[in-house]
Amino acid sequence: MHTRRVAGDELLGRLPQPTGALSWVRDGTGLVGWGEAARFEVSGPDRFAAADRWWREFTDDLDVDDELGVPGTGPVAFVSMAFSDRPGHSVLVVPEVVLGRRNGHAWLTTIGDSGKRRVEPVRKPSEVRYSDGQVSVTGYRAAVRAAVERMRAGELDKVVLAHDLLAVADIGIDHRFVLEGLARRYPECWVYAVDGLIGATPELLLRRSGSVVDSRVLAGTTWPHDGMSDDELAAALMSSGKNRDEHEYAVASLVQTLRPFCDTMSVEGPSVLRLPNVSHLSSDVIGTLGDTLGGTPSLLALGEALHPTAAVGGTPRADAIAVIEELEGMDRGRYSGPVGWIDGNGDGELGIALRCAQVDGRTARLFAGCGLVAESDPDSEVHEAHAKMLPFREALEGM
Ligand SMILES: C=C(O[C@@H]1C=C(C(=O)O)C=C[C@H]1O)C(=O)O
Numbered sequence: 001m002h003t004r005r006v007a008g009d010e011l012l013g014r015l016p017q018p019t020g021a022l023s024w025v026r027d028g029t030g031l032v033g034w035g036e037a038a039r040f041e042v043s044g045p046d047r048f049a050a051a052d053r054w055w056r057e058f059t060d061d062l063d064v065d066d067e068l069g070v071p072g073t074g075p076v077a078f079v080s081m082a083f084s085d086r087p088g089h090s091v092l093v094v095p096e097v098v099l100g101r102r103n104g105h106a107w108l109t110t111i112g113d114s115g116k117r118r119v120e121p122v123r124k125p126s127e128v129r130y131s132d133g134q135v136s137v138t139g140y141r142a143a144v145r146a147a148v149e150r151m152r153a154g155e156l157d158k159v160v161l162a163h164d165l166l167a168v169a170d171i172g173i174d175h176r177f178v179l180e181g182l183a184r185r186y187p188e189c190w191v192y193a194v195d196g197l198i199g200a201t202p203e204l205l206l207r208r209s210g211s212v213v214d215s216r217v218l219a220g221t222t223w224p225h226d227g228m229s230d231d232e233l234a235a236a237l238m239s240s241g242k243n244r245d246e247h248e249y250a251v252a253s254l255v256q257t258l259r260p261f262c263d264t265m266s267v268e269g270p271s272v273l274r275l276p277n278v279s280h281l282s283s284d285v286i287g288t289l290g291d292t293l294g295g296t297p298s299l300l301a302l303g304e305a306l307h308p309t310a311a312v313g314g315t316p317r318a319d320a321i322a323v324i325e326e327l328e329g330m331d332r333g334r335y336s337g338p339v340g341w342i343d344g345n346g347d348g349e350l351g352i353a354l355r356c357a358q359v360d361g362r363t364a365r366l367f368a369g370c371g372l373v374a375e376s377d378p379d380s381e382v383h384e385a386h387a388k389m390l391p392f393r394e395a396l397e398g399m
Contacts, residue, residue, distance in 0.1 A: 003073040003109040006099075012179050013189070014099055016117040021175035022078045022095050023193040024349060025183060029103075030081050030190070031072055031341055035096025037111040040077075045085040048304030051092055055059050055300070056095070060345040066109075071209050072100045073107050075344040079300070080194035080353065083332040084325075085307065091195045122176050125169035133164030133365055134330035137382055143327045144370075144378040151374040152321060155242040159314035159323045161381075162369025165389060166332060169362050169397060178298045178359070181395030185276055189391075190340070190351045197334045198364075199356025200391050202275060202282075205257075205306055205338050207349040208299040211289045213258070218273065219243075219250035219311050219371050220281035223387035233279055234272040238303030242375040245357040250371070252287055253310040253317070261285035261297055261305070277390040278289070290316075303338045311371065312336040312352055333358055335367035355391045366392050 008014075011032045015021050022033035059075045067072040076098050080198040082088025135143070139164035147159050164232030175193055178245045182200035183191045187199040204216040220243030222233050237243055247270055259265060288294040297305075314320025335353055342348035356363035368388035370381040 001062055001075060001109060001110045003068055003107050005067055006106050006108045008106060008164070009101065010101060011101060012176065012183055015176045015179075016119045018120060018172065018174040018176060019125060020094060021179060021193040022189055023179055024078065026190045027187040029101050031076060031098055031340070033076070033078060033093075033095030033098045034117065036210065038094040039094045040092040042090050043082060043086065043088050047081060047088070047090045048300050050077070051081070051090065052298055052300040053262060055092060055342060059244060062282060062344075064344065068105055068107055070102070070105060071345070071347045072102055072341070072343055073109065075117045076109065076308070077333060078194045078341050078383040079350065080197050080334045080338055080339045081303070081307070082234065083312065083337040088333070089169065090337070091247045092218050093195060098197055114237050121173045122180070124177055125148070125168040125171050125173065125396065128397050129168050131166045131168075134352040135163035135328065137163070138387065139163070141378045141382050142221070144372060144376065144381045146327050147323060148376050148378065149373050156319040156323060157315040158246060158310055158370050158371055158373050159183050160312050160336075160371045161324065161328050162336065163385060165366045167357070167364040167366060167393070169364075169396065172361050173359050173364060173396065175359065177398070178392070178395045182391060184290070185288070185394065186391055188231070188273065188275060189201055189355070192339050192351060192353070194339055196359045197339065197356055197357050198392075201351040201354045202273060202280065202355055203311060205309065205350045205352050206299065206302055208302065208347050210347065211296055213287045213289060213302065215254055215258070215285045217250050217254050217285060217309070217311060218280040220247040221278050221370070222386055223278045225383070229275060234274065237272055237281060238270075239280060239296040242373060243281055246371045246373050247283070249315040249379060250285050250310040253315055254306065257306050258285065258287055258302070261289055261302060263290040264288045276382070281335055299342050299348045299350060303350050307338055308336070309352070312369070314371070332367065336369065355388060357392050359374055364392070364396060
């Protein structure tokens, strides 16, 4: 395999075909890929370790010719892990072609003699119809109410419940059309696509660049309502005890899990991250990895320890997972699991797969969830989940 410097500043615009897009792009930088040189699928509680092992063996056998030698050059796999230990299906895809841009570098990596693909024009659907997914809005409201009762009874502190929505377009969905729409409206988010899971997430589970790791924790959300200005919404979010509690649980759980791996750690925040559809309380956690026996842990090994954070599971983690299994009543698939890319040195970026849908032909299954605490109101949470589905809906409809 070869990595070469290239000129040009397009990423998503270079994807040649309507399906099979691979993407991890934020504000014009990142990686896109196409073609499949290799694929690894796995499920179960050992999925992270199995994926890590497979990737190490795969890269050990490669003959790499890399002109640049920076994170994202050389061998790269796009990663999308299932939320749940079971059921669940996780996947690593090694593209035939990777196009990357970062820190003033642009590069093209190819495996074998591949790369030439017919370029098909991007297609826009003219009609999209929606219907209930596995969990309707009514079912979701009831599940939220039941979860809030459990928290008022002191059974747990926080749990994240989600529901889904089906969209059917009049033509096969062109992954590139959705990705371009998401990237245009959400430049602050990581716009991703792996094996049909497509979305724009504002939340970074973990990035590893050598010994430095960082994470963006989000929890505590508001959305435009009651004619409030953006500044009023942000001020209300910062001073909301309910949202600050929810946020604190998420930061504390991340720090606690990452600490054993780190020599130093710091937290910046919370501040308000403003997106077109919602605003979140946001904190950045930065750490330096310490040397454990045999070196520093890979991104996938760290992802295994961190997932699921309180942003998508809850607190305490095991109690929250049990409540999700009991009350949510759907298979999340890869929604709310880690998604991103890894390279041959164990570096890379894993976001949390939010604001997304699983796309298959003309159908997209959209997901959104909300962090619940004892003070949560079921009607507000229904509105919040609706607001979180807007990015994908608007991109699919071409708004
Ligand atoms: C679970 C989702 O989002 C998470 C829940 C949040 C909240 O409840 O405030 C905020 C950001 C995410 O951590 C989702 O978008 O589906």
